[in-house]
Amino acid sequence: MSRGRGAANLAHMDKIAETDLYPPVKAWLEAQGYTVKGEVGAADVVAQAETQMLIVELKLGFSLVLLQQAVARQAICDAVYVAVPRWRGKAGWRSFKGNLGLCRRLGLGVLSVQMAGGEVQEHAVPGPFQPRKSPARRGRLMREFEARVGDPTHGGTNGQVMTSYRQDALACAAYLAGAGTAKGAEVARAAGVGRATRIMADNHHGWFCRVARGVYALSDTGVTALASGYIADAPTAG
DSSP states (O other): OOEEEOSSOOOOOSSOOGGGGHHHHHHHHHTTTOEEEEEETTEEEEEEETTEEEEEEEOSSOOHHHHHHHHHHTTTOSEEEEEEEOOOHHHHHHHHHHHHHHHHHTTOEEEEEETTTTEEEEEEOSSOOOOOOOHHHHHHHHHHHHHSOSOOSOTTOOSOOOOHHHHHHHHHHHHHHHHSEEEHHHHHHHHTOTTHHHHHHHOTTSOEEEEETTEEEEOHHHHHHHHTTOSOOOOOOO
């Protein structure tokens, strides 16, 4: 990432205007050989060097309006930047990082301006975005999709999700409610849960307890959950 220092050494200000971003951004572009002019047509900043032209949209923070304006400028210029004041603190960085990723996907360049010293930092260059694929994450998603029985959770739910793991744990608990105690292999066979032994041994939900080597029963927590109707009725133990 390249850095440049604006001609004006801006003092730290609690209240700033978009025009305060212009001098350091202009100086940063001029240091790279561009001729820069402000408020040309609908663009905040237009810079040109020989046949290369770029546009910069200035805003005091990321917003939908900023992104809409920047995307609109792509119709007249391939290289479009957004420039905002540099973030403050960890929360500010997290927000900036999220917007940075979005700008990259939109093909926008991103500049931040350190208002205390007029330093400009380039975080992304304009251009087509090629996301890095994650076969491992895709594989996990597809395995969960295929393993989940039915469609137990509405999309948009903000809370507990009925995962395939939880479905399998419920099936194990329901069987033990009728059987009392059982070996892991028996639960796996009767409940149709191949990973039954691992689920009961890990006991993430606190529903199980080991009563002997390889033998499990419902814990007090599991019994309480069953009594409250949280665990489905147990099948008949065979």
